Amino acid sequence: xxxxxxxxxMTFIPTAPDLxxxxxxxxRQAVDYRGPSLLILAGAGSGKTSVLxxxxxxxxxxxxxxxxxxxxxxxxxxxxxxxRDRVEGLIGQAAEGMWISTFHSACVRILRREAENFGFTxxxxxxxxxxxRALIKRIIKELDADAFGFTVSSVASKISRLKxxxxxxxxxxxxxxxxxxxxxxxxxxxxxxxxxxQRANAFDFDDLIGQTVYLFRAFPQVAAVYQRRFRHILVxxxxxxxxxxxxxxxxxxxxxEAHVAAELEAGEGYRSSQRDATGGIPGASLTVVGDxxxxxxxFRGADIRNIVEFERDFPNSTVILLEQNYRxxxxxxxxxxxxxxxxxxxxxxxxxxxxGDGEKIVGFTGYSQHDEAQFIADxxxxxxxxxxxxxxxxxxxxxxAQTRALEEIFxxxxxxxRVLGGTKFYERAEIKDVMAYLxxxxxxADPLALRRIMNVPKRGIGPATEAALQNxxxxxxxxxxxxxxxxxxxxxxxKVTAAIQGLAATLDQxxxxxxxxxxxxxxxxxxxQTGFVDALRASRDPQxxxxxxxxxxxxxxxxxxxTRNPEGTLLDFLTEVSLVAAADDLDDSSGTVSLMTLHxxxxxxxxxxxxxxxxxxxxxxxxxxxxxxxxxxxxxxxYVGITRARQRLYLSLAMTRAQFGDVNVAMPSRYxxxxxxxxxxxxxxxxxxxxRGGTQPRAIxxxxxxxxxxxxGLSSGGSGYGFSTGPSATALAxxxxxxxxxxxxxxxxxxxxRDNGDLKLAVGDRIRHDDFGExxxxxxxxxxxxxxxxxxxxTAGRKxxxxxxxxxxxx
DNA sequence: CCGTGCAAAAAACTT
DNA sequence: TTTTGCACGG
Numbered sequence: 001x002x003x004x005x006x007x008x009x010m011t012f013i014p015t016a017p018d019l020x021x022x023x024x025x026x027x028r029q030a031v032d033y034r035g036p037s038l039l040i041l042a043g044a045g046s047g048k049t050s051v052l053x054x055x056x057x058x059x060x061x062x063x064x065x066x067x068x069x070x071x072x073x074x075x076x077x078x079x080x081x082x083x084r085d086r087v088e089g090l091i092g093q094a095a096e097g098m099w100i101s102t103f104h105s106a107c108v109r110i111l112r113r114e115a116e117n118f119g120f121t122x123x124x125x126x127x128x129x130x131x132x133r134a135l136i137k138r139i140i141k142e143l144d145a146d147a148f149g150f151t152v153s154s155v156a157s158k159i160s161r162l163k164x165x166x167x168x169x170x171x172x173x174x175x176x177x178x179x180x181x182x183x184x185x186x187x188x189x190x191x192x193x194x195x196x197x198q199r200a201n202a203f204d205f206d207d208l209i210g211q212t213v214y215l216f217r218a219f220p221q222v223a224a225v226y227q228r229r230f231r232h233i234l235v236x237x238x239x240x241x242x243x244x245x246x247x248x249x250x251x252x253x254x255x256x257e258a259h260v261a262a263e264l265e266a267g268e269g270y271r272s273s274q275r276d277a278t279g280g281i282p283g284a285s286l287t288v289v290g291d292x293x294x295x296x297x298x299f300r301g302a303d304i305r306n307i308v309e310f311e312r313d314f315p316n317s318t319v320i321l322l323e324q325n326y327r328x329x330x331x332x333x334x335x336x337x338x339x340x341x342x343x344x345x346x347x348x349x350x351x352x353x354x355x356g357d358g359e360k361i362v363g364f365t366g367y368s369q370h371d372e373a374q375f376i377a378d379x380x381x382x383x384x385x386x387x388x389x390x391x392x393x394x395x396x397x398x399x400x401a402q403t404r405a406l407e408e409i410f411x412x413x414x415x416x417x418r419v420l421g422g423t424k425f426y427e428r429a430e431i432k433d434v435m436a437y438l439x440x441x442x443x444x445a446d447p448l449a450l451r452r453i454m455n456v457p458k459r460g461i462g463p464a465t466e467a468a469l470q471n472x473x474x475x476x477x478x479x480x481x482x483x484x485x486x487x488x489x490x491x492x493x494x495k496v497t498a499a500i501q502g503l504a505a506t507l508d509q510x511x512x513x514x515x516x517x518x519x520x521x522x523x524x525x526x527x528x529q530t531g532f533v534d535a536l537r538a539s540r541d542p543q544x545x546x547x548x549x550x551x552x553x554x555x556x557x558x559x560x561x562x563t564r565n566p567e568g569t570l571l572d573f574l575t576e577v578s579l580v581a582a583a584d585d586l587d588d589s590s591g592t593v594s595l596m597t598l599h600x601x602x603x604x605x606x607x608x609x610x611x612x613x614x615x616x617x618x619x620x621x622x623x624x625x626x627x628x629x630x631x632x633x634x635x636x637x638x639y640v641g642i643t644r645a646r647q648r649l650y651l652s653l654a655m656t657r658a659q660f661g662d663v664n665v666a667m668p669s670r671y672x673x674x675x676x677x678x679x680x681x682x683x684x685x686x687x688x689x690x691x692r693g694g695t696q697p698r699a700i701x702x703x704x705x706x707x708x709x710x711x712x713g714l715s716s717g718g719s720g721y722g723f724s725t726g727p728s729a730t731a732l733a734x735x736x737x738x739x740x741x742x743x744x745x746x747x748x749x750x751x752x753x754r755d756n757g758d759l760k761l762a763v764g765d766r767i768r769h770d771d772f773g774e775x776x777x778x779x780x781x782x783x784x785x786x787x788x789x790x791x792x793x794x795t796a797g798r799k800x801x802x803x804x805x806x807x808x809x810x811x
Numbered sequence: 812c813c814g815t816g817c818a819a820a821a822a823a824c825t826t
Numbered sequence: 827t828t829t830t831g832c833a834c835g836g
Contacts (some may be wrong), residue, residue, distance in 0.1 A: 047812080106826055188825085205826050299824060399823060404827090421825085462812050581826065599824045621823060659822075660827075
């Protein structure tokens with residue numbers, strides 16, 4: 001098909017794909033709407049991505065907008081890339097020139113262009129949370145602020161909260177009570193932090209949004225450039241915007257006043273005027289999409305009022321409700337509806353589908369988190385044998401710490417998996433070191449980066465030398481980097497002096513070519529001259545070999561970046577790395593099961609979803625109990641998890657959970673009983689737990705009192721939603737005790753790992769497994785260290801095992 | 812300045 | 827259970 005083109009002198013308009021094809025009436029209305037502001041309330045799985053992409057395509061196809069006039073904000077870079085692809089798929093190459101990106105990426109792009117306006121330069125560094133914390137740590141130490149009870153994390157979150165509300169030091173100081181010494185000290189910390197960022201030519205994550213808003217408000221003529229340019233602004237996941245992001249949208253959709261517009265268009269080369277009869281430029285058209293039931297980022301400052309009060313904020317707006325779900329079976333939707341209905345103060349909304357009930361939801365209670373993990377692994381095996389691809393299955397959990405048990409069992413069961421987020425590649429110390437080199441090269445004003453690498457690899461520069469250099473810099477009111485160059489003035493030892501001069505020369509040399517050279521070449525030069533990798537390889541620490549490999553991997557990534565972006569500079573690379581989201585490294589073609597937190601799961605969908613750890617204390621999480629609106633937000637999180645599933649949903653929990661090294665009793669989550677009994681098929685219910693091996697079925701959804709609850713010390717959070725806690729709580733308490741000295745339970749699964757060397761198994765062999773007992777090998781795939789045996793156990797059923805590390809012995 | 816060893820603290824979610 | 831901080835001797 002010939003891609004349609006947009007242009008005035010076209011003689012041939014190819015038949016465009018019908019953009020409204022297959023859409024329901026509400027969806028069509030959303031695509032077709034033209035006007036100042038549109039709110040699409042899109043329930044989970046209601047096809048909002050489809051609507052958004054078609055809406056953009058429609059704007060372009062009808063020539064209501066040029067690509068360059070469109071700004072679409074998504075939640076992750078992956079979502080942005082997908083949206084771009086889909087728009088291009090619909091209307092062809094004309095999609096080039098659109099801005100489709102996250103809030104943060106869009107702001108960086110604007111700030112890099114405009115930084116010179118307010119005391120920064122375009123090569124500013126982006127401080128990630130760890131960088132901010134490192135800086136805050138130094139400041140707290142310097143000001144002796146820990147005496148006032150300030151910790152790094154308390155200061156970091158307070159500053160973040162203030163910035164998300166667009167408060168700066170001055171506005172904080174205006175409202176602070178200076179009779180309170182703690183507030184005075186905090187103001188001092190905040191002031192120092194702000195000054196240090198400015199000096200370092202750096203922005204933290206929150207600044208990226210906040211400073212862009214400040215820029216627009218302080219410089220109307222700068223704002224006007226973007227207000228004039230973007231005629232159509234579309235924001236996805238609007239329920240998770242915070243005040244700063246909301247303000248950014250407000251600024252971008254503000255009309256340009258006549259005199260500013262006149263001045264602007266008198267400037268360089270604007271082909272056609274956007275000014276209306278009054279001489280001003282009307283505000284851009286705004287489309288926002290969201291679902292208040294999926295608001296899960298309050299902790300990051302997200303304000304649900306942004307979406308709830310949209311109609312008041314933007315008068316004359318149109319609201320469209322999308323309720324038909326195209327993703328999940330009715331059973332899954334009924335569960336989701338039932339759960340979310342317990343949140344009061346929400347707009348009534350009921351998802352429905354026409355695909356039918358589907359399978360029941362499966363529930364499972366394990367004795368331990370390993371037992372739970374084993375259940376998940378087994379079910380994944382069954383689904384896979386039934387023809388489902390690993391990539392269409394996912395396991396969600398509340399906290400990253402839960403991955404350990406899952407990983408241990410998955411490895412043992414030879415299930416290919418991938419963990420999204422968690423300890424990310426770029427958070428490893430050696431990678432941060434190398435990135436600090438690149439940052440120091442790109443932004444010579446950044447002392448944080450420089451300090452990090454000054455003695456990595458070891459070159460005999462200790463705290464004393466560093467302090468001397470810093471003093472020299474302060475005295476001469478210059479950058480730390482300049483002092484490095486002038487180290488001979490300091491009268492340090494010859495060895496140290498030479499080492500510092502060497503480092504200075506290496507960095508300066510790289511900085512010279514920072515605009516032109518390829519990232520990979522810069523990095524290769526740095527690594528070679530500093531002997532970074534060699535130092536790691538020479539080390540006696542066995543982990544350093546892996547670290548060296550990680551650095552090589554990073555080098556490979558810079559090369560890959562170079563092929564992907566032939567024009568890409570070091571600055572582009574650093575920006576991209578700073579702004580990757582957890583869901584961004586999701587690879588659809590990986591052929592692995594995906595493991596991620598419930599937060600990361602937002603916006604994704606899978607044929608089969610496993611929700612692990614549905615327990616009090618975990619979901620809802622302990623720490624949410626004290627927060628206003630905490631339990632309601634946790635319920636939304638549960639709701640988000642449920643609604644990711646297309647065909648199959650598994651809810652699992654464990655009776656005991658190990659954390660902080662010791663074992664705790666875990667109670668079933670209060671949210672479980674909000675799901676109608678008939679929707680769940682409990683393979684092993686929480687009520688069955690007792691020390692005799694568990695054969696007493698007990699309805700999990702039994703209403704409080706029906707089974708005669710006796711208030712034991714182990715209530716389920718005191719919410720009034722508790723389960724009948726009498727007998728099962730006793731059993732659970734006993735279970736906890738027993739878990740320590742591994743008792744007589746059948747099917748208990750531990751985390752035992754063993755190195756079996758090159759144990760070889762053949763079909764027909766009898767083996768004994770520490771957890772599953774005896775069994776017969778029914779098939780083996782011989783792959784050396786990766787050999788997988790399928791074993792029919794006498795009592796525990798059929799399992800796939802990775803031979804090398806499973807706790808087995810041949811009989 | 813460097814490496815070792817022991818004590819102490821810490822573990823929600825994320826751009 | 828794992829990571830980080832501090833004191834010590836070389």
